[in-house]
Amino acid sequence: MRTGIATVCLSGTLKEKMQACAIAGFDGIEIFEQDLVTSPLAPEDVRKMAADLGLTLDLYQPFRDFDSVSEDLLAANLRRAEAKFRLMARLGMDTVLVCSNVATASIDSDDLRAEQLGCLAQMAGDHGVRVAYEALAWGKYVSDYEHAHRLVEAVDHPNLGTCLDSFHILSRAWDTAPIEAFSPEKIFFVQVADAPKLSMDVLSWSRHYRVFPGEGQFELAKFMGHVVRAGYSGPVSLEIFNDVFRQSDVERTAVDAMRSLIWLEEQSAKWLDANAPDPAGSTAAGGAGTGSGRTTAPGRRRYPMELATLPQVAEPAGWNFAEVRAADTAGLEKVLGQLGFESNGRHRTKDVQLWTMGHARVIINEAAPSAGSAAPVIAALGFDVDSPVIASARAQQLKAPAVPRKSQANEEVFQGFAAPDSTEIFLCQGSPDGTAAWTHEFGEGLEVRASGASAVIDHVNLAQPWQHFDEAVLFYTSALALEPQPFAEVPSPTGLVRSQVMLTKDRSVRLVLNLAPLIQQDVEGPRKTYQEHIAFAVDDLVATARACQSRGLEFLQIPANYYEDLDARFGLAPDFLATLQELNLLYDRDDDGEFLHFYTATVGSVFFEMVERRGGYDGYGAPNAPVRHAVQYDHMHRS
Amino acid sequence: MRTGIATVCLSGTLKEKMQACAIAGFDGIEIFEQDLVTSPLAPEDVRKMAADLGLTLDLYQPFRDFDSVSEDLLAANLRRAEAKFRLMARLGMDTVLVCSNVATASIDSDDLRAEQLGCLAQMAGDHGVRVAYEALAWGKYVSDYEHAHRLVEAVDHPNLGTCLDSFHILSRAWDTAPIEAFSPEKIFFVQVADAPKLSMDVLSWSRHYRVFPGEGQFELAKFMGHVVRAGYSGPVSLEIFNDVFRQSDVERTAVDAMRSLIWLEEQSAKWLDANAPDPAGSTAAGGAGTGSGRTTAPGRRRYPMELATLPQVAEPAGWNFAEVRAADTAGLEKVLGQLGFESNGRHRTKDVQLWTMGHARVIINEAAPSAGSAAPVIAALGFDVDSPVIASARAQQLKAPAVPRKSQANEEVFQGFAAPDSTEIFLCQGSPDGTAAWTHEFGEGLEVRASGASAVIDHVNLAQPWQHFDEAVLFYTSALALEPQPFAEVPSPTGLVRSQVMLTKDRSVRLVLNLAPLIQQDVEGPRKTYQEHIAFAVDDLVATARACQSRGLEFLQIPANYYEDLDARFGLAPDFLATLQELNLLYDRDDDGEFLHFYTATVGSVFFEMVERRGGYDGYGAPNAPVRHAVQYDHMHRS
Numbered sequence A, B: 001m002r003t004g005i006a007t008v009c010l011s012g013t014l015k016e017k018m019q020a021c022a023i024a025g026f027d028g029i030e031i032f033e034q035d036l037v038t039s040p041l042a043p044e045d046v047r048k049m050a051a052d053l054g055l056t057l058d059l060y061q062p063f064r065d066f067d068s069v070s071e072d073l074l075a076a077n078l079r080r081a082e083a084k085f086r087l088m089a090r091l092g093m094d095t096v097l098v099c100s101n102v103a104t105a106s107i108d109s110d111d112l113r114a115e116q117l118g119c120l121a122q123m124a125g126d127h128g129v130r131v132a133y134e135a136l137a138w139g140k141y142v143s144d145y146e147h148a149h150r151l152v153e154a155v156d157h158p159n160l161g162t163c164l165d166s167f168h169i170l171s172r173a174w175d176t177a178p179i180e181a182f183s184p185e186k187i188f189f190v191q192v193a194d195a196p197k198l199s200m201d202v203l204s205w206s207r208h209y210r211v212f213p214g215e216g217q218f219e220l221a222k223f224m225g226h227v228v229r230a231g232y233s234g235p236v237s238l239e240i241f242n243d244v245f246r247q248s249d250v251e252r253t254a255v256d257a258m259r260s261l262i263w264l265e266e267q268s269a270k271w272l273d274a275n276a277p278d279p280a281g282s283t284a285a286g287g288a289g290t291g292s293g294r295t296t297a298p299g300r301r302r303y304p305m306e307l308a309t310l311p312q313v314a315e316p317a318g319w320n321f322a323e324v325r326a327a328d329t330a331g332l333e334k335v336l337g338q339l340g341f342e343s344n345g346r347h348r349t350k351d352v353q354l355w356t357m358g359h360a361r362v363i364i365n366e367a368a369p370s371a372g373s374a375a376p377v378i379a380a381l382g383f384d385v386d387s388p389v390i391a392s393a394r395a396q397q398l399k400a401p402a403v404p405r406k407s408q409a410n411e412e413v414f415q416g417f418a419a420p421d422s423t424e425i426f427l428c429q430g431s432p433d434g435t436a437a438w439t440h441e442f443g444e445g446l447e448v449r450a451s452g453a454s455a456v457i458d459h460v461n462l463a464q465p466w467q468h469f470d471e472a473v474l475f476y477t478s479a480l481a482l483e484p485q486p487f488a489e490v491p492s493p494t495g496l497v498r499s500q501v502m503l504t505k506d507r508s509v510r511l512v513l514n515l516a517p518l519i520q521q522d523v524e525g526p527r528k529t530y531q532e533h534i535a536f537a538v539d540d541l542v543a544t545a546r547a548c549q550s551r552g553l554e555f556l557q558i559p560a561n562y563y564e565d566l567d568a569r570f571g572l573a574p575d576f577l578a579t580l581q582e583l584n585l586l587y588d589r590d591d592d593g594e595f596l597h598f599y600t601a602t603v604g605s606v607f608f609e610m611v612e613r614r615g616g617y618d619g620y621g622a623p624n625a626p627v628r629h630a631v632q633y634d635h636m637h638r639s
Helices: A016-023 A034-036 A043-053 A071-091 A112-124 A147-156 A167-169 A177-181 A202-208 A220-230 A250-274 A329-339 A388-397 A437-441 A464-479 A518-524 A541-550 A562-570 A575-580 A623-637 B016-025 B032-036 B043-053 B071-091 B112-127 B144-153 B166-170 B177-181 B201-206 B220-230 B250-274 B331-340 B388-397 B437-441 B467-481 B519-526 B541-550 B560-570 B574-582 B622-638
Strands: A002-006 A028-033 A056-063 A097-101 A128-133 A160-165 A187-192 A235-239 A318-325 A340-348 A353-356 A360-364 A377-385 A415-417 A423-431 A458-463 A489-492 A494-502 A510-515 A533-538 A588-592 A595-597 A605-615 B004-007 B028-032 B058-061 B095-099 B130-134 B158-166 B187-192 B236-239 B316-327 B342-346 B352-357 B360-365 B378-383 B416-417 B426-429 B456-464 B488-492 B495-503 B512-517 B532-539 B586-590 B593-599 B604-616
Touching: A002 A056, A002 A250, A016 A028, A016 A034, A016 A043, A016 A250, A028 A034, A028 A235, A028 A423, A034 A056, A034 B560, A034 B622, A043 A071, A056 A071, A056 A235, A071 A112, A097 A112, A097 A187, A112 A128, A112 A147, A112 A160, A112 B360, A128 A147, A128 A187, A128 B331, A147 A160, A160 A167, A167 A187, A167 A220, A177 A220, A187 A202, A187 A220, A220 A250, A235 A250, A250 A464, A318 A423, A318 A458, A329 A340, A329 A353, A329 A360, A329 A605, A353 A494, A360 A377, A360 A458, A377 A533, A388 A415, A388 A464, A423 B201, A458 A464, A458 A605, A464 A494, A464 A510, A464 B604, A489 A623, A489 B158, A494 A623, A518 B316, A562 A575, A562 A588, A562 B071, A575 B158, A588 A623, A623 B032, B004 B058, B016 B028, B016 B032, B016 B043, B016 B250, B028 B032, B028 B236, B043 B058, B058 B071, B058 B236, B058 B488, B071 B095, B071 B112, B095 B112, B095 B187, B112 B130, B112 B144, B112 B158, B130 B144, B130 B187, B144 B158, B158 B166, B166 B187, B166 B220, B177 B220, B187 B220, B220 B250, B236 B250, B236 B456, B316 B426, B316 B456, B331 B342, B331 B352, B331 B360, B331 B532, B331 B604, B360 B378, B360 B456, B378 B456, B378 B532, B388 B416, B388 B426, B456 B467, B456 B604, B467 B495, B467 B512, B488 B622, B495 B622, B541 B593, B541 B604, B560 B574, B560 B586, B586 B622
Parallel strands: A002 A028, A002 A235, A028 A056, A056 A097, A097 A128, A128 A160, A160 A187, A187 A235, A318 A360, A377 A423, A458 A510, A533 A605, B004 B028, B004 B236, B028 B058, B058 B095, B095 B130, B130 B158, B158 B187, B187 B236, B316 B360, B378 B426, B456 B512, B532 B604
Antiparallel strands: A318 A377, A340 A353, A353 A360, A415 A423, A458 A533, A489 A494, A494 A510, A588 A595, A595 A605, B316 B378, B342 B352, B352 B360, B416 B426, B456 B532, B488 B495, B495 B512, B586 B593, B593 B604
């Protein structure tokens, strides 16, 4: 698949954008007119720079408001077009995007439109330019891609084809199956964009909220499947208008963008496999997938577009460990001990400690997390996977930056890479019994067996910088096979916290990404003021809490008003309610089950949670999150 | 008018919110349930604190999803309600907000609803509680305020009335005139919220985008006029769900909120005056205003709600001066000189210089704008007003923080206050001939007469911190009588810039508020990385540019690609195009006229613009703004 990206997706100057695209590995780019107009580079310089960087210049875009106009305006539009065609010759570009008219269209006649597009195609032919006509979702008369294609067919000129843009098609919920019937030589260009499903006017949605494939909710693999089956083999190019991407670091966003296309390529291949034509001759196009996505696909390679695949991984089998980093580890050691964790000593060659409770493992890394701060932060997460090497190969093909760990002979080498928020992610060889072989590198040199307590890591909650939230969702989706769930918004004293749960299907891994209020990020960065935590699941929370209490644990103090409200909402048995209040436990209930949990006080920017899931309760006590935020805020401002 | 505010509008803890409301001068508050539940304060403590702060506790809110339910659920809801009624007794509160059911409603019968609301009213009566029933805009069966009111009338119980919320009414575009026919004793509460007109689902719109009155586009004065005519005299209380307000400083947001109610009170009185009942007996309710808003209103004072008025001001007559502050003034002096400004010497007692060109006056204040920065910033703006004292009295009644300036005997005392972005605003005695008497305090002691050049300040462009953008719009609207225009969004290399023009009707004052991309605010605050400017209008821009060129002015260099595009768009005469390019002039044209302009290089965070308006051109060359941003960005990153 030839990969492309429109310069409008990225921040910076045209030169910076082109360099970032080359570094990220794109095959080509679309040049957004404004990026050229505002650039000090002459068209010839742009052409040379692209050639030097190994980038093709795939599409000049866009030419607006051409069709459906009066005679006078047509003449002016053709004059304007010819100037752009001459410019394109200097750039060495041969394809221009022409959008259906949204502003100056005044005559609703397909015959007239075909005639006017025919004039344009004729002139384009004289300049060696191909016109890719696209139906904008809010086009005045042409807003449906099939309509645009009918016009192209009516004109029947070799220099006129269509541009298919997934946003304009899927935002209007047009059926994508008819694409398959398009003649491939009439599809001049394909643009892909994802988006969250929002209920707002389509223009605002398009201009501000597009995201890279895999970061939204559109069925892009299916869209691409139909495009591939139509026989298209040209560039698949990103055109993402996103307020945040326009502000974020250009090289980093380009990598995020490239990752999304690599992932889309794989997902498209899987869709084609799962929807392969029946060997008997009838096709299953548009039918449901087979579920596994692993069906043999004798037919796929027949298509002109080559789709590369990635090393295949299953979702992680579980948490292997969580690592907290701190120059001053005393506070952490105290809390973990009070929670019931046992110290398993220090590593034989590294400055790290291992603490365990049941199958929950916490590593304390005795290194300052960053210059000038000794306070603990969550620094790394270890996941159990079938094959760390295959999973790491996949992650690296998805452009995850590798984080090698120094290790001595006879020590397990973790495959690691950095998540968008800079948390280090390690891929570990899982074991069916929940133990970890590497633990023998600690203390007395014996592998650590699970202690009496039956704890596991239930979930980890990480704060995400506002510029990298969407990137993080795609990162964990594509590299780690976690599935994003619908997001929640939780009020806190400093603003709403957007909370995005990422899950494995069997719930053995639950990762919560929190987008903290901007005001907490503005001041000192999210890691400093927004608290993150690790939650452990136990069988009997009341007993665990009593044991923790006896060991002197400082619980997060829950206000009495909360328990009154709990009683009003749930009508709990008085004894049970009294126990909850006595132990500072929080409670939630839904149709599936019950949830009990408590929080520790915060150490640095880290705190811990203990949870008990009763029945099929699958949430995180979201109704209680505002209480937690308020008490933590109050505590921080009092101390 | 009794003023109120819901605690959910503000950031912080319940205690912090209550204190901020008292400081801002509110009469009472609504307590949002979550603020109480998450608070360590016992209900009795809240009651005492409110009494100590002089705040009444006007409304406990909200009770959700009560009506239209099955028998079982009704019993549970009544049980839940009774717990809240008991809580309210401890708080000393007598009114609870009950919202129409959005979630658990399953039976669509007005008879059943009336029966269930009747049960609730009966129980409320037993506890001395009044139930204010409100139709949510997205209520499952009840979404229209008249429907809610019909239910209240059907129940006919002294403890059941309606709550009118402007958002739920105006977001659905319900007619507000029928409110007048409501019996005042059945209107238990009135909530006001403004909002920008957005095309999105009403729930998201309501939960994230509400703003304080005067910061959005709803016809709130008319809504309030009908409420007042109905005879309502209870609290008028703000209930604003806004993602930004939830994050911003609590005391500051409370003042912004209070300002909005003071302004709304005045606007409501004006609406009533303009729509006063005909003395002959027939009423003009709902009719158009008289235009001046100054009609004598013999009838207004008959209404139970007392509406206070503010000192009345006309819009400013023009710019008096702009002040730039810098510890190192050499760069500024050089640029102003090259632009054609004359130095009029230093002030006789202060460390400030006066520079003039025609009627454009720039003061250079030789003081560091802030610790650690010597670079120039725009520090103050002076406006010509009819009466500085009346205008200042109005601004201070609108809670604008006063900025007194030290002055010696025989020096003009400017009335000044601080705008939300901390720019100092001074109100000056205008003179019909555009001169300023205070200029004799400079140099030789003679009043400065306009020099040969016919320049005036055309507009000033200020960067606004993201937390205070809406506040700024209301500030200039209410205190300075500027009118907000529809906003524009301009792409820049670091993101979209939201540009909000504030105007006087005669265009003698044009102030542009720019919301810079967050990334520019994150790093060092908007004043440091986002550039602001002062634009001067002249009669002949080409001649002015040539003169500036001969004086060695460093123009902002416009790329050649821009002129090619200009030619493609407008087909300009070759000579004229060549002149534009030679002089680095920018050009725009619309149906009303033409616009020529150029920019200087940046000094500190300030640059200057020269403009020529031809015909009725009323804009700011918005199509050229991306070029300006890109060149400035490029320059900043090269230097």
